[in-house]
Amino acid sequence: MSELLDLTGAQAAEKIKSDDVDPNELFDFYRDRAAQEDLNAFLWLPENGDRPEFHKEAPLAGVPLAIKDLFCTEGVPSTAGSRILEGYRPPYTATAVRNLQDAGAAMLGKTNMDEFAMGSSNENSGYGPVKNPWNHEYVPGGSSGGSAAAVAAGLAPWAIGTDTGGSIRQPASLCGIVGLKPTYGSVSRYGMIAFASSLDQCGPLTRDVTDAALLYKHMVGQDPCDSTSLQHPEQIEIPTTERLDGKRFGVPPELTGEGVEPGVKAVFEQTLKLIEELGGELVDITLPHSTYGISAYYVIAPAEASANLARYDGVRFGPRADAGDLTAQYEQTRHDGFGAEVKRRIMLGTYALSSGYYDAYYGNAQRVRTKIAEDFTNAFEQVDLIVTPTSPTVAFKLGEKTDDQLAMYLNDALTVPMPLAGIPAISIPGGLSEDLPVGIQLAGPAFSENRIFEAAHALEQAIGWNPPEAPWRR
């Protein structure tokens, strides 16, 4: 059975097509592993023996896929990690999931997450925290913590998640796997339960870069149901490059210096050496406004969330608290259904949007966003890609930052500038510090996913990420 566990998603698809692996056996194998897990990574799994339909001839050939619970899946519970959607079974499926199913993916289960994707540790889930498979006393990161933990622990060959300020890349970093936040608009948001609509974008969480490219290739596409979606100008290719000759990598002091802990810095510096050994060139660049990213993000994201979450009122879906008249019912339903962090962000957002404060908060945050995007545009005139650590720290202990929200927010300082500018970025495992994984982030201009995959693939080959103590071996 361990041979099945050794296969990446792409390898499993090939083995199914060549009749060397039985897709039903593969599905049952992962369903059983997921059913016996002790990480709290899954919120829903099919009953034993229930297997989704798939086309073996399709590119993904029935390989099981774990899906963050933020995606609506028809007839299957979709909670967004919130008690306010407990028991909700959507009447339709998100376009990104539908695209992957059309390409042959078999839905393995729905993964745990921070409530409405608000969090960096998965401790804000309404259904209990997820544990980091490397060490169960540590957080897996968030908000796509269940998807990241499931892939890292070998409970699923691959998964999808969503990233608003780092929610794919940071848990990928903390769990030692690959995670891509694509160009805004390249994947439809239809059926993705909305958090901050101008930032939200879904993407793959996988064991390697090849798997990330393969899943992304089958997620992209303009969707008439999402007017912000776009046709990707390039065909997505599976990367093969092993060299970085002639490629220029920008190193911004703002995202590589202050706040980055020594163990992470050491792995980052080793990676810079590897880039040069592979023929790449390191270039000093500056992103002077990126240090204001967290400030802008914590205005824009809560402001948009406060509008998006107004729909949860106990009228059309989800549980309802009976409390007399309609207004009391709204209040009680929200009081019971939303967790503390969600309430905090609704208050921040409504405050930032309130009359008299709107321009000082929301208007200025959107101006900072323009400056951050200009910084990236200027940098990409000099370099092909930007390289930074993904997270300033390795995984932290469960409960360590729950009393200090600002410290928790600052954990996203290196991942927040990219979604503010709408550009893509990947996190790949770079090495270990204190026996925990360290992620390396590569960011590129809008629609440069092929360039990112090629460079990440070359770097991945050179890093040779295959630690003997990795959780998927257990």
Next chain:
Amino acid sequence: MSGELSTILDHIETIGELDLDGVAPTSHVVELENVLREDEPRPSLPREKALEQAPDASDEGFRVPSPSAHA
């Protein structure tokens, strides 16, 4: 919770250090062309399916208590 919110707002106010006069606020991160489609009717979600998940529904709509307890 008010203490936590104040700490966060203090951090947000570092934006005030920047000179943002004349900077246009971002409205959309990727340049989009407006593409209009033909206005053709197509089937929407059937009503019974839309009502299926409601905590309380009649045959035709969502049922709610009176907007005012005194009504």
